[in-house]
Amino acid sequence: MDIFIAEEIVKRFIHTTALDRVSVSIPKGSIYGLLGPNGAGKTTLIRIINQITAPDEGSLYLNGERLNPDHIRNIGYLPEERGLYKKMKVGEQALYLARLKGLSKTDALERLKTWFEKFDMTDWWNRKVEELSKGMQQKVQFIVTVLHEPELLIFDEPFSGFDPINTDMLRKEILSLQEKGSTIIFSTHNMSSVEELCDHITLIDKGKTLIEGPIDRIREHYRCDTYEVGFQGEPERLKSALNKHYELVDTFREKDLTRVRIRLLHHTSDNELLSLLLPVVHIVSFNEVFPSMNDIFIRVVKENKGS
Amino acid sequence: MSKVGLIIKREYITRVRKRSFIIMSVLGPIIFAAFMVIPAWMAMSEDQEVKKIAIVDSSSLFMNVIPETEYLKFDYLFNTRLNDIKDNFKEGGYYGVLYISHIVAYEPNSVIFYSDKQPSLATKMHISKAIEEYIRNQKLKAYEIEDLDAILKSVKTRINVRTIKLTDAGKEKESNTGLVMIVGYAGGFLIYIFIFFFGAQVMRGVIEEKVNRIIEIVMSSVKPFELMMGKIIGIAMVGLSQFLIWMISTFLLVSIASTLLFPELSMSPTERVVSHDIMSTVPVQTQPEVSSEEMAEIMSVFSNLKNINFGVMLGSFLFYFLGGYLLYAAMFASIGAAVDNETDTQQFMLPVTIPLILALFVLISAINNPDSSLAFWFSIIPFTSPVVMMARIPFGVPFWEVLLSMTLLIITFLGMTWIAAKVYRTGILMYGKKVNYREIWKWIRYS
Numbered sequence: 001m002d003i004f005i006a007e008e009i010v011k012r013f014i015h016t017t018a019l020d021r022v023s024v025s026i027p028k029g030s031i032y033g034l035l036g037p038n039g040a041g042k043t044t045l046i047r048i049i050n051q052i053t054a055p056d057e058g059s060l061y062l063n064g065e066r067l068n069p070d071h072i073r074n075i076g077y078l079p080e081e082r083g084l085y086k087k088m089k090v091g092e093q094a095l096y097l098a099r100l101k102g103l104s105k106t107d108a109l110e111r112l113k114t115w116f117e118k119f120d121m122t123d124w125w126n127r128k129v130e131e132l133s134k135g136m137q138q139k140v141q142f143i144v145t146v147l148h149e150p151e152l153l154i155f156d157e158p159f160s161g162f163d164p165i166n167t168d169m170l171r172k173e174i175l176s177l178q179e180k181g182s183t184i185i186f187s188t189h190n191m192s193s194v195e196e197l198c199d200h201i202t203l204i205d206k207g208k209t210l211i212e213g214p215i216d217r218i219r220e221h222y223r224c225d226t227y228e229v230g231f232q233g234e235p236e237r238l239k240s241a242l243n244k245h246y247e248l249v250d251t252f253r254e255k256d257l258t259r260v261r262i263r264l265l266h267h268t269s270d271n272e273l274l275s276l277l278l279p280v281v282h283i284v285s286f287n288e289v290f291p292s293m294n295d296i297f298i299r300v301v302k303e304n305k306g307s
Numbered sequence: 308m309s310k311v312g313l314i315i316k317r318e319y320i321t322r323v324r325k326r327s328f329i330i331m332s333v334l335g336p337i338i339f340a341a342f343m344v345i346p347a348w349m350a351m352s353e354d355q356e357v358k359k360i361a362i363v364d365s366s367s368l369f370m371n372v373i374p375e376t377e378y379l380k381f382d383y384l385f386n387t388r389l390n391d392i393k394d395n396f397k398e399g400g401y402y403g404v405l406y407i408s409h410i411v412a413y414e415p416n417s418v419i420f421y422s423d424k425q426p427s428l429a430t431k432m433h434i435s436k437a438i439e440e441y442i443r444n445q446k447l448k449a450y451e452i453e454d455l456d457a458i459l460k461s462v463k464t465r466i467n468v469r470t471i472k473l474t475d476a477g478k479e480k481e482s483n484t485g486l487v488m489i490v491g492y493a494g495g496f497l498i499y500i501f502i503f504f505f506g507a508q509v510m511r512g513v514i515e516e517k518v519n520r521i522i523e524i525v526m527s528s529v530k531p532f533e534l535m536m537g538k539i540i541g542i543a544m545v546g547l548s549q550f551l552i553w554m555i556s557t558f559l560l561v562s563i564a565s566t567l568l569f570p571e572l573s574m575s576p577t578e579r580v581v582s583h584d585i586m587s588t589v590p591v592q593t594q595p596e597v598s599s600e601e602m603a604e605i606m607s608v609f610s611n612l613k614n615i616n617f618g619v620m621l622g623s624f625l626f627y628f629l630g631g632y633l634l635y636a637a638m639f640a641s642i643g644a645a646v647d648n649e650t651d652t653q654q655f656m657l658p659v660t661i662p663l664i665l666a667l668f669v670l671i672s673a674i675n676n677p678d679s680s681l682a683f684w685f686s687i688i689p690f691t692s693p694v695v696m697m698a699r700i701p702f703g704v705p706f707w708e709v710l711l712s713m714t715l716l717i718i719t720f721l722g723m724t725w726i727a728a729k730v731y732r733t734g735i736l737m738y739g740k741k742v743n744y745r746e747i748w749k750w751i752r753y754s
Contacts, residue, residue, distance in 0.1 A: 097528070
């Protein structure tokens with residue numbers, strides 16, 4: 001079941017169309033990657049989901065209901081550009097932001113206490129935000145985002161500004177939130193974290209959806225008939241053996257082992273390649289190369305630019 | 308508590324707790340009270356010590372001419388030359404030396420007072436008045452008119468211009484123009500200061516939220532309009548609190564100071580309220596040796612003060628402060644939202660500052676001529692009416708004019724807030740773009 005659906009969203013600004021008939025369906029319990037180059041329209045889409053701005057056309061549903069202001073409580077948002085009131089005390093501020101989300105004072109205090117203990121920051125309660133390091137501020141922001149236990153969480157570049165230890169801690173928190181049943185929209189440029197965390201993605205560019213779906217299926221779709229061959233012997237002999245049906249993409253040399261990537265052209269099969277190479281070199285390994293999200297991202301966006 | 312309520316509370320509490328607010332709240336009344344009490348106290352304490360003045364009279368005309376008072380004593384020195392006493396008058400226990408030259412009747416500058424202190428105006432007036440009168444009488448006597456004394460007595464008159472204001476109801480009210488001008492000016496000027504000061508705080512608050520990037524977090528919980536109004540109302544309450552603190556503690560300070568310093572002044576409570584509003588009256592009433600005529604004048608000032616309806620003054624002050632502030636705060640908020648930092652605000656400040664400064668100029672003209680068409684129009688136009696109408700109200704303004712001015716102010720404030728909300732909504736989430744008037748116009752039209 002989809003927890004959130006956006007249908008045919010159009011958002012125009014004075015000079016540009018930021019979103020042009022973008023649709024997303026976010027399955028409940030998934031970590032959903034929202035990808036795209038800078039200026040693609042990701043932030044606009046996130047702001048529409050958060051009801052910060054309204055779309056010009058299209059409809060949005062949360063749990064099958066049309067999105068309305070009561071849903072603010074069900075959504076938690078950690079923006080990419082995030083800040084806090086510098087002169088305000090940490091505890092006071094967290095309480096204020098939690099109550100703006102609709103929590104009662106007693107509820108908010110109780111939950112804040114738990115989280116502050118968990119992150120070992122109880123001592124910070126009465127300190128001003130400007131006295132905290134950036135990493136500490138990030139923790140406060142994270143707590144404020146998840147405190148009201150929303151079913152839908154939106155993290156926009158959550159790892160920027162965190163050191164490796166805190167990044168790891170944050171990743172674990174995100175995964176444990178997912179385990180507890182939250183759905184997470186995750187917007188980032190860091191493709192390796194997308195591969196690691198996301199199970200669904202959508203890639204938008206220039207306001208249009210380019211790819212959408214489960215990440216495995218997308219990688220399957222974008223396989224490009226490329227095979228990696230590890231062998232012992234003369235690379236020159238291998239090269240001369242390849243005819244116009246094959247393209248040598250890459251060569252990596254190690255001590256007495258060479259690995260090459262070969263793309264099959266004109267619908268030749270992997271067996272044909274194998275039989276072509278067997279007499280020439282001593283083959284150690286042979287496997288298909290699946291494209292990384294990074295490759296897919298670059299390829300799709302470049303193709304979109306050309307069109 | 309509603310979300311707007313939470314925002315108002317935060318805006319209010321964080322500002323009221325600020326050191327600057329506390330300092331202002333403490334210093335303000337002390338300064339105001341000092342302005343009223345210190346001149347009076349100084350005038351009083353100076354004249355309470357007995358001053359002995361030596362008179363060196365080379366014309367030999369003025370023995371026992373200058374009357375002594377409780378605090379002013381005169382020693383007429385015979386056969387003493389000025390140079391003998393001038394440098395050592397202190398040893399004789401004198402406050403100063405008064406030298407009267409023999410050409411005093413023809414040369415106005417020939418009376419000289421030597422002292423190491425600055426004599427008070429009252430002392431100087433006392434001496435010159437006595438000498439003038441004596442010389443005049445002597446000159447008149449030279450004409451050898453019969454029954455001169457009787458004639459002089461019958462000629463001496465004093466005119467005190469009393470102004471009576473006729474109200475529509477046909478009642479006569481005694482008014483004192485000078486006083487009303489001061490009340491009008493103070494009211495208008497205070498509104499001008501409050502609008503500028505607290506309006507700028509709204510702008511700075513909006514910029515702070517935008518620069519801090521907390522705005523995006525807050526925006527995911529509340530609507531832009533709620534945040535803008537919460538901020539404006541919260542700061543308005545800070546302004547009102549500041550005003551109330553000033554009023555109450557100035558009143559308390561002045562009452563305490565006046566009972567401690569001038570116990571002989573037994574004022575009725577209403578007169579006390581009044582006297583702390585009008586600082587200028589305090590020195591007047593504490594001047595020593597007030598003649599019965601002056602006394603009567605002071606009494607009439609007080610009765611005039613009672614005629615200025617302070618309930619109406621306070622009510623209209625609060626209305627025009629809130630109305631004017633709300634109108635301008637909406638503009639200030641949208642300026643704050645349109646820019647990325649405080650230095651960029653310059654270009655947009657012009658439409659806000661020009662009407663306000665204009666209002667200040669008209670204010671000065673309005674207190675001199677409250678019923679001129681200039682004063683009338685500027686007290687009707689909403690952008691200047693808070694300042695200018697405030698100046699006119701103590702003089703008495705027809706009810707329909709006040710009603711028209713207030714209605715227009717409310718309508719304009721609502722319209723301006725509606726427009727400002729559009730600019731605010733668009734601008735608050737926009738970064739890194741140099742915004743100009745044309746851009747803002749587009750925001751207003753298309754959003």
